[in-house]
Amino acid sequence: MPLRNQGKNFSPSDENNLVHDCRKRRLAEYMLNFYTFLMRRYLGGRGNQIFSMNAWLSFLGVFIGTSLLVIVLSVFNGFQQQIKSSIFKFDPHITIESTKKPGKVEDWRNWIIKINTKLGNGAESVSGMIQSPALIRKDEQLDHVLIRGMEFPEDAKVKDKYTFPKEFPKVVEPANLKNFPKGDYCLIGHELAGILDIHVGDLIQLIVPKGQFTARVGVEPGMKTFTVSGFFSSGNYQYDSKVILISLPAAQSLYGAGDSVQQIAIKLKDFDAVKKSLILLYEVLPYDYSIRSIEEEHRNLFAALKWEKVIMTIIVFLFIIAALVGVIVSTANVIRSKKKDIGILKSIGVSDQEILIVFTLIGFISGLIGTILGVSFGIFLSMKLELIINGFEYVINGVGQFYCDNLMSCFWSRVELMPKDVYYFDHMPVSIDARFLHPLSILAIFLSGMAALVPAWSAGKLQPIDIIRASDT
Amino acid sequence: MSVVLKTENLTKSYRDGEITVDVIHNINLELQKGDFVSIQGASGAGKSTLLSILGAILLPDSGTVTVNGKSLTQYKNEGRLHEYRKQHIGFIFQNHYLLPDFTAVENVMMSLLIRGEKRNSAREKSIEVLEKVGLKERINHYPSQLSGGESQRVAVARAVVHKPDIVLADEPTGNLDSNNTQKFIRILQDLQKTNQLTVLVVTHEAELAAVAGRKYFMKDGKLLDAPH
Numbered sequence: 234m235p236l237r238n239q240g241k242n243f244s245p246s247d248e249n250n251l252v253h254d255c256r257k258r259r260l261a262e263y264m265l266n267f268y269t270f271l272m273r274r275y276l277g278g279r280g281n282q283i284f285s286m287n288a289w290l291s292f293l294g295v296f297i298g299t300s301l302l303v304i305v306l307s308v309f310n311g312f313q314q315q316i317k318s319s320i321f322k323f324d325p326h327i328t329i330e331s332t333k334k335p336g337k338v339e340d341w342r343n344w345i346i347k348i349n350t351k352l353g354n355g356a357e358s359v360s361g362m363i364q365s366p367a368l369i370r371k372d373e374q375l376d377h378v379l380i381r382g383m384e385f386p387e388d389a390k391v392k393d394k395y396t397f398p399k400e401f402p403k404v405v406e407p408a409n410l411k412n413f414p415k416g417d418y419c420l421i422g423h424e425l426a427g428i429l430d431i432h433v434g435d436l437i438q439l440i441v442p443k444g445q446f447t448a449r450v451g452v453e454p455g456m457k458t459f460t461v462s463g464f465f466s467s468g469n470y471q472y473d474s475k476v477i478l479i480s481l482p483a484a485q486s487l488y489g490a491g492d493s494v495q496q497i498a499i500k501l502k503d504f505d506a507v508k509k510s511l512i513l514l515y516e517v518l519p520y521d522y523s524i525r526s527i528e529e530e531h532r533n534l535f536a537a538l539k540w541e542k543v544i545m546t547i548i549v550f551l552f553i554i555a556a557l558v559g560v561i562v563s564t565a566n567v568i569r570s571k572k573k574d575i576g577i578l579k580s581i582g583v584s585d586q587e588i589l590i591v592f593t594l595i596g597f598i599s600g601l602i603g604t605i606l607g608v609s610f611g612i613f614l615s616m617k618l619e620l621i622i623n624g625f626e627y628v629i630n631g632v633g634q635f636y637c638d639n640l641m642s643c644f645w646s647r648v649e650l651m652p653k654d655v656y657y658f659d660h661m662p663v664s665i666d667a668r669f670l671h672p673l674s675i676l677a678i679f680l681s682g683m684a685a686l687v688p689a690w691s692a693g694k695l696q697p698i699d700i701i702r703a704s705d706t
Numbered sequence: 707m708s709v710v711l712k713t714e715n716l717t718k719s720y721r722d723g724e725i726t727v728d729v730i731h732n733i734n735l736e737l738q739k740g741d742f743v744s745i746q747g748a749s750g751a752g753k754s755t756l757l758s759i760l761g762a763i764l765l766p767d768s769g770t771v772t773v774n775g776k777s778l779t780q781y782k783n784e785g786r787l788h789e790y791r792k793q794h795i796g797f798i799f800q801n802h803y804l805l806p807d808f809t810a811v812e813n814v815m816m817s818l819l820i821r822g823e824k825r826n827s828a829r830e831k832s833i834e835v836l837e838k839v840g841l842k843e844r845i846n847h848y849p850s851q852l853s854g855g856e857s858q859r860v861a862v863a864r865a866v867v868h869k870p871d872i873v874l875a876d877e878p879t880g881n882l883d884s885n886n887t888q889k890f891i892r893i894l895q896d897l898q899k900t901n902q903l904t905v906l907v908v909t910h911e912a913e914l915a916a917v918a919g920r921k922y923f924m925k926d927g928k929l930l931d932a933p934h
Contacts, residue, residue: 266828267819274807577803580763581864582792583820698763 271578271591275567276598287567288599294559295603296610299677302552303611304618306669309545311662313538315468317504322400323467323476325362325498326507326527327514333521339493344518348499351517352510357502358398360384361494363484368440369477371429378425379476380439382484383498388412395480400500402467406433410463417457417483422473423464435461439477443489457487468660549673556603556677557684564596565688575692576700585693592692596685600678608674612665619661626650710871710904711737711760716769718755718927729755731927733769737872740902742895744915747924753908756924757876760906761797762790773871792821796865800877802857804849810860811836811845817868835863839893855886859893866897873898875907879914891917 276288284292329348331338338344341361348359363382368375385395394412397404404410405423413420419439421431431437436458443455459479467473485491501510507526514524528535568575575588614621629648637645651661716733719726730752737743747753758764760771762778771778773794781790791797796817804813814832819825836845839859849857858878865873875894879887891914898905909915923930 266823266825270812270815270819270825274812573803574805574807577805578816578820579788580761580791580797580799580803581817581820582788582795584786584788587788587820696763698758 267587268591268594272594272598275571275591275595287563287570290566291560291563291596291599292603292606294563295556295600295677295681296607298552298556298559299604299607299674300611300614302549302556302673302677303608303665303670304615305548305552306545306673307611307615307663307665308618308661309541310666310669311664313541314664315662316534316538318468321504321527322402323469323472324527324530326501326504327499327510328362328525328530329497329499329514329518330495330523330525331521332523336495337490337493338495338497338522341494341497344497347517348497348514351513352499352501355501355503355506355510357400357500359497359499361481361496362498363481363488363490363495365441365488365495367477369425369429370438370440371431371435374429376425376429377475378439380441380479380484380487381476382479382481382487382494384481385413402465402472404463405466406464413480414462415480415482417459418462418479419459419483420463420465420478421461422476423466424470424474425477426461426464428474431461433461433463437461439479439487441487443487455487455489459483553673553677553680556600557680560596560599560603560681560684561687563599564592564685567595568592568688568692572692572695572700575695576697579695579697579700588695589686589689589693592689593682593685596689597678597682599685600681603681604674604677607677608670612670615663615665618663622650622661708739709736710739710741710774711735711906712770712772713760714770714772716756716759716766716771718752718759718764718766728927730759730766730929733927733929735922735929737904737906739904740898741920742898742905742918743907743920743922744918745906745908745922745924745929746910746912746915747908751924752927753924754876756929757874757906757908760872761795761874762787794871796868796870796873798858798861798865798873798875798878800880802849802854802861804857804860804864806849809846809848810841810852810856810863813849813860814863814867817864821868823868832863832867835867836860838897839863840889853886855882855889858882858886858890862890862893862897866901866903869901869903871904873903873905875905875909877909878907879909879911887911887913890914 275285277284329338329344330336338361345359345361349356352359361384363380365380367378367380369378383398386398388394388396391412393415395415396412404420406426419437421437425431438456438458440454440456459477465473465478467476479487481494485493499510499514501507504527507528511524511526518524578588579585626648629650630645633645633648637643713733713735716730716735717728718730719728721727733756745753745756755764759766759778762771762781765778765782773790778787778790781787804810805816808816811829811832814836815825815828818828818831823831833842833845836842839862841856841859841863844852844856847856849860852860858881862878865875878894879890882890894905894907894914895917897903905918907914907918915921921931
């Protein structure tokens, strides 16, 4: 007989839909009533407890795994980004040198036009550059440095000054320095300034090899006095403690290079386009020019970065496996402690499947809560990592100093957990990347449920009679 | 009166090394709706095994069990033994077997929730039955906060709240003192009469067996009419 509602007849397909809807609603209600009833208590414990001890242990496994994962990922990410940005900001992506006349590219202005035409929109900048080791003298102090003579864009407003190129290290002193004077002026790394006690406005002397090598006198030295017009910070200790930047005309004059440059430096808009650009450059440049990419210049570093990625992937998997083992163990623990309950529930009519679902959901919820807490804590710790390391350093040095001063009468040598001259950076590089965190969080939650499936399945297979007999004995 | 449960030639044996021990042997039993039946017997006579088979937590080696026309084998073949337990059986064990993490009322509610009852209505019905067994003031207590007698009354409430076809009670007063045994018998009798429940109780307790309408005796796995 067809169903009727306010005089309306329902077709057989409507009836089927209604029955289907009704079943779905009943199933949803059932899940809400029975599963949540059981899960809430098994996760929540008795009375006013939010979570039982067992549940906390479950969360803890996932929590530790995911928070460590976030910290490790953030540090690795930050490390890679910092290396790339500090080098890429400073160094050209591609350099072109003459093999016919080493260290001398004479018709460089023509080549720049040709290269710009060939690379089109892909090039950020194409310019002439002189880069060479030198000695710096400040008063009685002498140190070896690297001079880079680079093209600065002309300042349209101030005639005798340059502005800074788009990708340029931060000028830290004087703050907000907008332009750079033409002539014998230089910018030096802020670490070098600290080492040699140089101040803005000081005069320094740069000593460089000049002209061609001769057997009688070797290389004639060239020397010139420069005024320090500011300090820069690239974030890379090696650069900040060794590099001196001067304008290309000043470098040409210092090295006696006339109008030639040592190399043509190309910066690309997209670093990933290096290989493609190299192919284009091979098409335009003759064989007596060598073309080198930044990857070739820093071959070891890039190989290390690639290895780092492999290691990072392995570490990520290890963390996930550790978290999953945590979920398996804690779910198995819950199941072992609730074995009698499972027997009772099955004896009153709960199916194997329902037991499986309940305990899998417990694992899933443990994963969800553990992951949310773990990721949040991981992000928090990552953001405060430098502070924490400094804190550790402070405590270690404090205790060490106290121990030496009061107990052992020894000399305490200050401990630096992140020595700047060993690592590249002057700060702890941390980068929290949502692109990694989202899929990893989802994966951790999903796998937690899947990990709980194993013990939950064994729980579903428990025979009530065995449990009841075991409880009676 | 309709037949609720029927067993035919029910047999179950265990192997003990080389020896096969018949725990129950060719049991034929028929329960009508509203019957109160008791089975007495010495320890090891096969009483609990019979009850476990009737409650589908153990399967017979041979013979059939039919409840309301549908056989246990059919449920087994469909992989739905839990449905048999859910639809037809209310179980009272010697040890109350309450869920320790749930209060008295929640333990009783569980019987209704697994049958798809909504939470509020399950709670109302559970409280009603708990009142009938004299535990109105103890509904929010955990099993560990209840005495043995009270726990066993909660177990009775859980077994009857969903109005099962048969209530199976396995030595329900085995762990109770005489006072609690008296109370328990009275409660079970009341519930059986008012709800027209079919009850099969296995007991050592002569007092409990005495209230049954039909009495059996088990010896060496065989079901015998109890001597008058």
